[in-house]
Amino acid sequence: MTTGYLWHPLYGWNDTGSGSLTPADPAVGLQPVGHHFAHPDNKRRMHELVEVSGLLDQLHRVPARPAKRAEILRVHTEEHHDRIVAESALPKGGDAGDGVSPFGKGGYEIAALAAGGALAMVDAVVRGEVDNGFALVNPCGHHAVPETGMGFCVFNNVAVAVRHAQEVLGVERIAVVDWDVHHGNGTQAVFWEDPRVLTVSMHQDRLYPPRGGTVGERGGGAGLYTNLNVPRPPGTGDAGYVDAMDAVIVPALRAFQPDLVVVACGFDPSYFDPLAHTMVSAAGFATLTERVMEAAAELCDGRLAMVQEGGYSIHYVAICGAITIATLAGVEPIADPYLALLADVYGIHALEEHQLASRKAAEVLVADIP
Ligand SMILES: O=C(CCC1CCCC1)NO
Numbered sequence: 001m002t003t004g005y006l007w008h009p010l011y012g013w014n015d016t017g018s019g020s021l022t023p024a025d026p027a028v029g030l031q032p033v034g035h036h037f038a039h040p041d042n043k044r045r046m047h048e049l050v051e052v053s054g055l056l057d058q059l060h061r062v063p064a065r066p067a068k069r070a071e072i073l074r075v076h077t078e079e080h081h082d083r084i085v086a087e088s089a090l091p092k093g094g095d096a097g098d099g100v101s102p103f104g105k106g107g108y109e110i111a112a113l114a115a116g117g118a119l120a121m122v123d124a125v126v127r128g129e130v131d132n133g134f135a136l137v138n139p140c141g142h143h144a145v146p147e148t149g150m151g152f153c154v155f156n157n158v159a160v161a162v163r164h165a166q167e168v169l170g171v172e173r174i175a176v177v178d179w180d181v182h183h184g185n186g187t188q189a190v191f192w193e194d195p196r197v198l199t200v201s202m203h204q205d206r207l208y209p210p211r212g213g214t215v216g217e218r219g220g221g222a223g224l225y226t227n228l229n230v231p232r233p234p235g236t237g238d239a240g241y242v243d244a245m246d247a248v249i250v251p252a253l254r255a256f257q258p259d260l261v262v263v264a265c266g267f268d269p270s271y272f273d274p275l276a277h278t279m280v281s282a283a284g285f286a287t288l289t290e291r292v293m294e295a296a297a298e299l300c301d302g303r304l305a306m307v308q309e310g311g312y313s314i315h316y317v318a319i320c321g322a323i324t325i326a327t328l329a330g331v332e333p334i335a336d337p338y339l340a341l342l343a344d345v346y347g348i349h350a351l352e353e354h355q356l357a358s359r360k361a362a363e364v365l366v367a368d369i370p
């Protein structure tokens, strides 16, 4: 099997400033902390582990390239695109649109490279250059809506890639599975009325964006019933995520019959993540990856592209990422150095109420898929 891998050094140069979310503001007690939550080091370290562990030698390198303006405009408004271009030219850069998503001078070029990286990986998978692949892009994209960026996301990388697959490659039916711990509101919005794209988001319940990602948000117009939200309670662990995958997401993929599966892969569900509390281990991400690989093999000749979204633990993102990519490539992963610590943690094992919640969701959500 040939597994593609995409990384560009510029992803590690995205300047998110010295604040933790917003820039420092001494008057209200916000000190400069040096590393914004979305500081690129977590993803740079993940790439370095992929290289240092020897995993990179077993992957097929897919080159990143910037998304063109016209490719970004398949998803975003001209106003949003051109505002990012303008702020990116300023000496201190600008913000994606919500005040907590800063970028430095040249931030536009990096964000366009992130969208282009997702597009290049989907292109390589659909054209058969690789069987599957992982695009380790930065900044993330799944919160970005057509009109603005938000939640550390400038452009919706996955949405730009999906639109390319539809309009240039002629792919008829595409499923996006988002297991970033935050709701994939942007991708949901872009494809809300598109019956050709199934958008599924599994995320910590009512975490971010506030009040969003509920089971009742099911798509609209011609796209009704092609959007699924699977909220999970804090502490749900590997078992809660895998149970939702088995009880809801894989059945939904079978019902939809996609020609391509794209995973919006965040590692912020992880046990050590500072921005969420779902307690997933590296083994949990490996199992989720195995499940989507099996579904892609059954439904669309294994065509699966994974695109990096969030992930904020300096201790665990690289480990979870390297183990996930090794699983995708079908090669022996590195051992998880935290396994002994996590193996018997309460919450990583199945809880009755999680399983009951999954089955109830499956009854409601899967039956109506057209
Ligand atoms: O990883 C992310 C970013 C979430 C943060 C954005 C502001 C507070 C939470 N989204 O997937």
Ligand SMILES: [Zn+2]
Binding pocket: 180, 181, 182, 266, 268, 309, 310, 311
């Ligand atoms: Zn996230």
